[in-house]
Amino acid sequence: MRHPKLEIIDALVQSSFVVQQILTEVGEQHDLSVIQIRLLGVLRDRQLRMAPLAAILGLSKSSTTGLVDRAERRALVQRVSVPVGDERAVHVTLSDEGRRLAQQGTAEIAERLNALAGQLSDSGRQHLARALTQLVYAAADSRGLDLRANLIKSTSVAVA
Amino acid sequence: MRHPKLEIIDALVQSSFVVQQILTEVGEQHDLSVIQIRLLGVLRDRQLRMAPLAAILGLSKSSTTGLVDRAERRALVQRVSVPVGDERAVHVTLSDEGRRLAQQGTAEIAERLNALAGQLSDSGRQHLARALTQLVYAAADSRGLDLRANLIKSTSVAVA
DNA sequence: TATTGTTATACTCTATAACTATA
DNA sequence: TATAGTTATAGAGTATAACAATA
Numbered sequence: 001m002r003h004p005k006l007e008i009i010d011a012l013v014q015s016s017f018v019v020q021q022i023l024t025e026v027g028e029q030h031d032l033s034v035i036q037i038r039l040l041g042v043l044r045d046r047q048l049r050m051a052p053l054a055a056i057l058g059l060s061k062s063s064t065t066g067l068v069d070r071a072e073r074r075a076l077v078q079r080v081s082v083p084v085g086d087e088r089a090v091h092v093t094l095s096d097e098g099r100r101l102a103q104q105g106t107a108e109i110a111e112r113l114n115a116l117a118g119q120l121s122d123s124g125r126q127h128l129a130r131a132l133t134q135l136v137y138a139a140a141d142s143r144g145l146d147l148r149a150n151l152i153k154s155t156s157v158a159v160a
Numbered sequence: 161m162r163h164p165k166l167e168i169i170d171a172l173v174q175s176s177f178v179v180q181q182i183l184t185e186v187g188e189q190h191d192l193s194v195i196q197i198r199l200l201g202v203l204r205d206r207q208l209r210m211a212p213l214a215a216i217l218g219l220s221k222s223s224t225t226g227l228v229d230r231a232e233r234r235a236l237v238q239r240v241s242v243p244v245g246d247e248r249a250v251h252v253t254l255s256d257e258g259r260r261l262a263q264q265g266t267a268e269i270a271e272r273l274n275a276l277a278g279q280l281s282d283s284g285r286q287h288l289a290r291a292l293t294q295l296v297y298a299a300a301d302s303r304g305l306d307l308r309a310n311l312i313k314s315t316s317v318a319v320a
Numbered sequence: 321t322a323t324t325g326t327t328a329t330a331c332t333c334t335a336t337a338a339c340t341a342t343a
Numbered sequence: 344t345a346t347a348g349t350t351a352t353a354g355a356g357t358a359t360a361a362c363a364a365t366a
Contacts, residue, residue, distance in 0.1 A: 003297045008277055008285055009270045011292035016179035018299040019172050021218075033355070050325060058181075063357050065326055070355070088324040088365050110169045117168050119298045120291055125168050127287035128295075131280055132171035135288075137163045138279045139178040193332070210348055223334050225349055230332070248342050248347045 019113070026108045030101055035059075039071055040094065040102035047091040049082070068092055076101060179273070186268045190261055199231055200254065200262035207251040209242070228252055236261060 006014065023034045032040075035057070042048065042056055054064040071077045076098035079090040094102065117125055166174065183194050192200075195217070202208070202216055214224040231237045236258035239250040254262065277285055 003293065005290055006293045006296065008289040008292075009273050011289045011296065012175075012179050012273050012277070013183070013269070014296045015172075015292040016176040016183075018296055019176035020180060021299075023173070023176075035356070051323090059356090060358055061325065062327080062359080066356070069326095086324075086366070088363095090325075109173070113169050113172050116295050116298050116302075117172070120294055124287070124291045124294070127284070128291040129168040129171045130165055131284045131288040131291075132168075132175040133163065133166040134280055134284070135276050136166065136171065136174045136178055138276050139181075142276075195333070211346090219333090220335055221348065222336080222350080226333070229349095246343075246347075248340095250348075 018116075022112045023109060026105055026112065029108070030105060032101070032105065035067060036071060036076075037102075037105055039067060040076065040098055040105065043077065043092060043094045044099070044102045044106075047080075047093045049089050049091060053092055071098070178276070182272045183269060186265055186272060189268070190265060192261065192265065195227060196231060196236075197262075197265055199227060200236065200258055200265065203237065203252060203254045204259070204262045204266075207240075207253045209249050209251060213252055231258070 005011075020034065023037060027033055027037050038057060039053075042053065048056070050061060050064055050068070053068075054061045057064065057067075059067065068077060068079065072079060075095055077092050078095055080093055081087075082089045082091050117128070120128065165171075180194065183197060187193055187197050198217060199213075202213065208216070210221060210224055210228070213228075214221045217224065217227075219227065228237060228239065232239060235255050237252050238255055240253055241247075242249045242251050277288070280288065
């Protein structure tokens with residue numbers, strides 16, 4: 001091997017910074033923070049009320065209010081009244097521009113990550129995807145989350 | 161497999177959030193943000209002046225001033241004058257309490273990550289460490305960094 | 321009374337530009 | 344003049360507590 005192999009703990013931590021840095025850089029090109037990218041990703045294939053949105057993003061409800069405020073000011077999302085039922089509730093939805101940005105951002109992130117993963121052998125990528133999948137599911141299990149029901153259906157940046 | 165395997169892009173992004181969430185949670189238990197943990201990690205085995213510290217953390221110099229201010233207010237680090245040479249320069253060093261926190265935080269992060277990685281087979285962990293190492297080095301190469309010279313010598317949370 | 325979401329407030333984190341002190 | 348670091352200022356992101364409107 002050209003380089004000394006990292007211990008698995010160091011490898012996990014450092015690679016997480018590598019990936020987050022890519023998310024940050026792709027976001028910067030569109031003046032989006034990582035949390036804004038996640039907001040767009042979460043909303044890509046659904047509308048959500050404020051409380052579930054806060055739960056998925058792991059934010060307090062007031063933080064979510066501010067996050068959606070700033071995205072709405074930029075016309076990336078809209079608050080629309082829930083068609084039937086609770087008058088207090090709102091649905092947060094992507095605007096056309098928000099959807100465009102979500103798709104473009106996702107594509108750029110995939111491109112950047114594929115460039116890195118492309119340096120691995122085919123079997124290396126297979127092993128990596130398998131091991132990381134187990135890790136992600138183990139983490140979700142330990143929190144009592146059901147990834148399959150909740151999160152996987154959305155884009156890769158939708159999850160925490 | 162119990163769960164559908166994630167595509168490698170999704171696996172990388174989602175696992176990065178899993179790891180970052182663990183860093184966040186371990187930090188919270190000690191009232192530390194992720195960037196404060198990294199600050200302590202970077203300083204664990206060296207003193208640094210403000211400019212190199214900013215470069216390693218990827219921050220502007222004024223952001224670094226604020227970060228060190230807040231850490232110094234909590235007596236986790238100290239600014240000491242450089243013994244000989246430039247009168248304008250300072251060295252940032254860990255206090256005893258900062259060192260204690262750095263060690264404890266690192267241990268707790270390792271414990272949490274080992275609990276997750278422990279669900280993998282031995283060969284799964286081997287493959288994972290190898291593949292992630294390649295990824296980290298590929299990312300460093302693409303930025304012209306020399307990880308071996310600069311960063312690896314420090315703790316796993318020292319790097320971006 | 322309970323719930324949904326916002327507002328008030330405060331702090332961390334970040335950046336750019338202007339500044340001070342030393343080289 | 345140039346460099347090391349701080350200060351001034353502004354804004355995003357986060358949380359807790361108090362609030363208004365609706366259920």
